Amino acid sequence: MKTIKGLIAAGLAETEAARRIIREDAMKRVYKDYPELKDIDGRIIDIRKDRLIAVIDHDERLAKRYDVEEENLIARRDMIIKENHIDPEFDMEKSICAKCGDTGFVRGKDGTPRVCSCKRAELEECYESCGLGDYTSFTMKNYRDDYLGEPEKRSEIKKQMLRAMLGVGDTASKPLWVYSGAPQTGKTYLAVIMAKTAISLGKSAFYTKCENLAMLESDTIEDVKRIDFLVIDDFADDVTLHGDTGSVLNAVLEIRAASGLCTILVSALPLADLISGCDMRVSGKLGRAGKIS
Ligand SMILES: [Zn+2]
Structure with missing residues (x-):
């Protein structure tokens, strides 16, 4: 990736x-x-x-x-x-992008660096390589809290996810988070834009459906263990019991937790149900996870 x-x-x-x-x-x-x-x-x-x-x-x-x-x-x-009104700096090398001075990053109003608009092609290429290629229309700009009702709740969930992703305040001590929400409440949209936001802030990130995790190439799985931010969508207890998913997930979460790297699991099921139904090794980790809902 x-x-x-x-x-x-x-x-x-x-x-x-x-x-x-x-x-x-x-x-x-x-x-x-x-x-x-x-x-x-x-x-x-x-x-x-x-x-x-x-x-x-x-x-x-x-x-x-x-x-x-x-x-x-x-x-x-x-x-x-x-x-002759010649540009006095005609013989000097000039930045192609005046906004970022060709560094690729500009500072936002809050002072944090983010990817400059001149690097749009690189961003798209990165999204493609980070599991986000199917979600080109999912953007923070298009996102609306009130799109599916309960705008205040969605706004709060979005903030919780951002805090977890950025590791601000008390979220820094918890690397694993579970976002539970009923079906058709726009969970995937939020999950995707969180991964995209992380990338646009210069972080390494990856998005995958839980059922596809074990099918990733081994190089990608190794990368996924060490990237800054990981989102696993459509997380469910029974998926962890099929094939290699449980052991791959366990290995990924183990290393990420040890390095304090943020992972968000997105599920339609409540955390308590996940803990009782998941692969044993994964359940043990979920017991220490933070809750987003
Ligand atoms: Zn630029």
């Missing part, structure tokens, strides 16, 4: 190359229109080399002469730039 930080880092070399090309193009254009400027810039570079030799030679008089010559050239250069 891919992380958003990894994807942004992988694109850095490309961005750097693009910045260089843009700079070279700008210089080529300006030099073509103002050949004197090209000549001056070339002479300045030569003078600096000659001056260095004079300094090594302890020839202070010669070094001084080069200083004066360079000053005159720079004055002439500034005048050409000013008179």
